[in-house]
Amino acid sequence: MTDRYAVIGNPIEQSKSPLIHTAFAQVTGQDLAYTKVLSPLGEFAQTVDAFRAAGGRGMNVTAPFKLDAFAYATDLAPSAQLAGAVNALKFEGDKVFAENFDGVGLVRDVVHNLGCPLQGRKVLVMGAGGATRGALLPILMQGPAELVIVNRTVAKAQELAALAQKSQSHNPNAGVPVRGIGYDDLQGESFDVVFNATSASLTAQVPPLPVSAFAPGALAYELAYGKGLTPFLQLAQQAGVTRLADGVGMLAEQAAEAFLWWRGVRPDTRAVIDTLTVPLV
Numbered sequence: 001m002t003d004r005y006a007v008i009g010n011p012i013e014q015s016k017s018p019l020i021h022t023a024f025a026q027v028t029g030q031d032l033a034y035t036k037v038l039s040p041l042g043e044f045a046q047t048v049d050a051f052r053a054a055g056g057r058g059m060n061v062t063a064p065f066k067l068d069a070f071a072y073a074t075d076l077a078p079s080a081q082l083a084g085a086v087n088a089l090k091f092e093g094d095k096v097f098a099e100n101f102d103g104v105g106l107v108r109d110v111v112h113n114l115g116c117p118l119q120g121r122k123v124l125v126m127g128a129g130g131a132t133r134g135a136l137l138p139i140l141m142q143g144p145a146e147l148v149i150v151n152r153t154v155a156k157a158q159e160l161a162a163l164a165q166k167s168q169s170h171n172p173n174a175g176v177p178v179r180g181i182g183y184d185d186l187q188g189e190s191f192d193v194v195f196n197a198t199s200a201s202l203t204a205q206v207p208p209l210p211v212s213a214f215a216p217g218a219l220a221y222e223l224a225y226g227k228g229l230t231p232f233l234q235l236a237q238q239a240g241v242t243r244l245a246d247g248v249g250m251l252a253e254q255a256a257e258a259f260l261w262w263r264g265v266r267p268d269t270r271a272v273i274d275t276l277t278v279p280l281v
């Protein structure tokens, strides 16, 4: 029998997940159907219950339900615990296993697809929202020289830095220094990898990042995807950065992690990334 999976959100029309997972199923020869589920606000649990009762095996979770999925789960992976949010569910009997693959997808894109190791590098993450929370542990697992979180609301950056320090009990490379700071504190500092994990690009804005934040040869990585050369990537380009990327690879890689978790086979992501890529011009 064809196994059923879906992405749940509100709105959901914009989701690329059905396209991605259907392509993965084709290349791996897996017999599954993947659809979109629009859940009414405030009815996440009932909607997921109904999907499970109809034989659903797993779900991706998108806005605004990542916290509802966290509450719904019976078994939270460390990635989901640290992120405080869930982006993938697996149903087995009464059990609801929960993961957050956003961060691991990001790191896999950077290290594997873009060929940019994080080990020993100075890493700056802009923003202290959900995407940053999910990315902290996977970045720390790579053993960077230092991880700095910079945010408009400095207290949130400091809070996440403290959380990340604590999380290093899960990390074989424990001992990475982590700081949470404001944009004014960046004067005189430079980084090998700069992630824009703010939502500023969604409104064509850019945080007050000094151009000196990019070290020679730096990678500038915009987590938003499909927006071409965002103001952040333009800033990086003006600073002389030639290694620019957006989050399309992160999107494909977090999907591949979920697919592997559900089906036991890792799909190649290249074709999906090529299909969804919008040129950075």
Ligand code: NDP
Pocket: 102, 127, 128, 129, 130, 131, 132, 151, 152, 153, 156, 196, 197, 198, 199, 200, 201, 202, 205, 206, 207, 208, 223, 224, 225, 247, 248, 250, 251, 252, 254
């Ligand atoms: P959140 O809403 O949780 O967090 C947004 C963060 O951006 C906050 O820290 C906020 O600062 C900061 N911010 C917003 N506007 C500005 C601004 N004008 N100047 C400075 N800082 C600003 O968002 P998410 O963490 O969920 O998402 C962040 C980005 O990551 C989005 O672009 C999203 O599309 C992308 N993303 C990409 C994924 C992918 O697969 N490629 C997956 C998930 C997310 P403050 O705390 O001060 O309000």
